[in-house]
Amino acid sequence: MKYSSPPDKLIFYAQVWEIVRMIPPGRVSTYGKIAGWVPIAQTLNPQSYRAWGARWVGGAMANCPEDVPWQRVVNSQGKISLPANSKGYSHQKKLLEDEGIIFNNQDVIDLKRFGWNGPA
């Protein structure tokens, strides 16, 4: 929802979506990494950004346009960051499996294998 937002919320979200759209099929990335690739606003100090960037990315995912492959974004543990029983959870899992991503018996994705190296 609307917990703390970056100075230019819409700008930030747009940047996040742009990066997420670069994630190739069959690969995933994490909130924290994506936050790290989004240019940090001058008005924010690094430590605040480190603590909140990931959550803002989450906020961006919650409000992303249809053309954004939000399902390719998981938390740093390689797990889907949604309630395990929610509809969104199963939806995301299915989309990822359809792309060839494998979940182990604990519903965890092996980031070593499926993690994306980033836009650079």
Place this chain on the structure above:
DNA sequence: TCCTTGACTCAGA
């Protein structure tokens, strides 16, 4: 105005 609450992460037990 006070209190709860987030699609997070990291370190420690």
Place this chain on the structure above:
DNA sequence: CTCTGAGCCAAGG
């Protein structure tokens, strides 16, 4: 591997 707690910030009830 699982579970806690701390960190960090602002909107909304």
